[in-house]
Amino acid sequence: MYTKVYKTAVPKRNKASIEDVARRARVSITTVSRVINNVPTVSKKNQTKVEEAVAFLKYTPDVNAQRLARGLNNAIGLVMPGYPGIFYSFYAVELIRGVGHACETQRLDMVFHITNGYNQINTNSVGGIIFADIIENKKQVEAAIESGMPCMVINNVVDDLDTNFIAIDNEEGGKVAADYLVSLGHTRIATITGNIQTQAGAQRLEGFKRFLLKSKIEFPDEYVREGDYSRRSARIAAEKLLSLPKPPTAIFSASDDMALETITVINEKGLKVPDDISVIGFDDNPSSIYGLVALTTVRQPLFEMAEMSVKYLNNIILGKKKSLVHKILSPQLVVRESCSGPSKVRFSVI
Amino acid sequence: MYTKVYKTAVPKRNKASIEDVARRARVSITTVSRVINNVPTVSKKNQTKVEEAVAFLKYTPDVNAQRLARGLNNAIGLVMPGYPGIFYSFYAVELIRGVGHACETQRLDMVFHITNGYNQINTNSVGGIIFADIIENKKQVEAAIESGMPCMVINNVVDDLDTNFIAIDNEEGGKVAADYLVSLGHTRIATITGNIQTQAGAQRLEGFKRFLLKSKIEFPDEYVREGDYSRRSARIAAEKLLSLPKPPTAIFSASDDMALETITVINEKGLKVPDDISVIGFDDNPSSIYGLVALTTVRQPLFEMAEMSVKYLNNIILGKKKSLVHKILSPQLVVRESCSGPSKVRFSVI
C-alpha cells in the first residue's frame, strides 16, 4: 500500500513565514492573517504596515498550512479517461481549457489525472473531483463518492449513482443532425458513431436512429459504422461506407474531427462535399471552419460545461450548495456548407 | 493581492486521523506514522495491528499535514502556454500524457496550469514547476526561478537563465528533413514553419535553411510560409505555396498535423503525394500513419522528454541532484510513403 520509505534530509527553501511578517510589522500573527485574508477589521495603519512587510519579505502564505488549518483544500481533481480516442480529441482539450480557466478565476489548483480505469486515484489532496466522462472507470467514481468526496461527472447522465452531473443532451444532438439531413431530402443516411462505450457516443446514435425510424427512413446496419472519435477510426469507417454497393448520400460523424476526416476521404475518392455527399459533424470545433468546405455541425457547449462543473463543484465543496446538481445542456445546429440536398446526378456517378 | 475574504463554516468531512488509528491499534501515533511510511523498525506485531486499524478505519493520511510536516510538496506544476496553436497540438497532449504518467509512477500530484503569459502562477502548492516551452512567458519563468522554485523548461534551450532544461535538437531536426529531401533529388523545397516565436519553430527553420544553403539549393523567401502548428495555419500556408508560379516539389511541414493538412490541400488541388509533391512532417504522431499515404516524418521523443523532465525535476526537488540539468535529445528520420524523388512529369503538369 505504501511503497516508499520516507527519507529525511530535504533541502528546505527558506521562505518568510507569517511570523516573520508579524515580527517585522510589529503586529500579531493574527493581524497578518487578517490582512492576507482581507478580513475587514484591521486598522488602516496596521494594514499598511503588514502590506509593507509582506512586500519586503516577499511573503506568500504556505498553502499547505492554510489547507490544514482551514480543513479545506482549494484544489480540485480532473480525471480523464486515458484511452487515445478521447484523450486526443477536441473534447478533451476543451474540457481541460474550461476547467483550467474556471479554476484560475476561482483560485483553485487543478490537479490533473489521466486514468486507465484501474489505478487508484489520490483523493486526498483535492477538495473535489471532476470526472471527464465515465468510461471503464465507474469503480473509481463509486469509490470517490463513497469516501465522501464531492464529485461531479461531466458528459454523462448518471442515474444509478447518487452524485452530481452536467451533461449534454446527446440524444437531442443526434436527433438534430438527423432532422436536418432528412429536411434536406436525404433518404440514404449513414453515421460514424463516437465510441459506443461512452454514453455520448451511444446516445448520439440513439437519437439519430430514433428520428430516422420515426421519419420512416430506412436505416440498415451497414449504415452504422462505429468510430471512437479519432480521425483514424473515421477514415476506416468512411472508407467502408463509401465502398458500399449503395453508399449513403449523407453522413453524420459524431465529432468534427471525424467529420473532417470523412470529408478528406470523400475527396480522395474524387467525390465532392456537399455535392455528392453531405457531411454533418458534432462539436463545433473552430478548426472545422477552415477546410475546403466549412463544416455544418451540431454545437455542444464543452467549454461552458467544463466551467459550470467547477463552479457547481466548488459550491458543493464549500457547502453553499446542498442539493444534487443534475444539469443537461442543449446542443444546437450550426449550418455551414457541408450539407445540401441529395444530388440527382450522383446516382448515376457511382 | 488577496481578493477573497476568507469565510468560515466549512462542512468538515470526518475522516479518520492518524490518532484514530493509533488509538484503535493501541500504539503511539509515531508507530502508525512509521508503518504508513514503511520505516523498518516496527515489530511485526505492531505492524499488523496498525494495518488492521488502517483497513478498518479506511484511513488515508492527510496530504496537507504531511506536506506541512515534511516541509515538502509532492506535487509539481505543469504550465502550458495557452495560445491555441500549441495547445491544440499533438505536442501538448504528449507532454501532458508524459508528465502525467511520470507523476503517477512517482506519486506526485500534477497541477496543471494554462498561462497567457501574464497571470501570476501559484508557485506555492507545488515543489517544482515544469514549463512546457517558453512563449511570451519568460517573465514567469524568471520569477519562479528567482523565488527559489526548482524549475525545468521543456523544449527550449535556455542559455540566459540559470535553470534546467530538456530540449529536442530542433536544428538537427530541420537539417534531417532537408537532408532527406535533397538526397531524394529535390531542388524546389519549401517549408511551412511552426510558430516562429517558439524556439522549436525558429530552430527547425534554421537547421532546414542552413542545410539547403550549404547544399547550394535556392531557397527563396516565398518558399517559407509561417504556420503556428495548427492545421488551419498549414492550410493557408499550403494554399499559398501551391499557387506560386513555381511551386515546390517538396514541402517540410514543422508538425505532423500541419503535414497532414498540407497533404489534404495538395489532394484537393488534384495533385498526388508523393508523385507530384513530397511532404515530410515532424513529430511522429501515430495518427499520421493512417492517411492516404503514410507520412514520412522526423520523430521527436516528446513523451520521453516529458517523463525525463519530471524525474530530473523531482531529483532536484529532493536534493539528490545538485548540478543543473541540460539535456538535448535527438530527433530521428522516419521514412514512410509521403516522399519520393521529384517527378519529371510534374513540371509539365503545372
Add this chain to the structure above:
DNA sequence: CTGAAAGCGCTAACAA
C-alpha cells in the same frame, strides 16, 4: 523497537 513531545505555518474562537 517504541513513545512523548516539539514543531511545521496557518486559522479561528475567544477575550480583551
Add this chain to the structure above:
DNA sequence: TTGTTAGCGCTTTCAG
C-alpha cells in the same frame, strides 16, 4: 480593532 491560544494532522528528534 487587536492579540492570546488552541488546534489542524502529521513528522521527527530524542530519550527510553
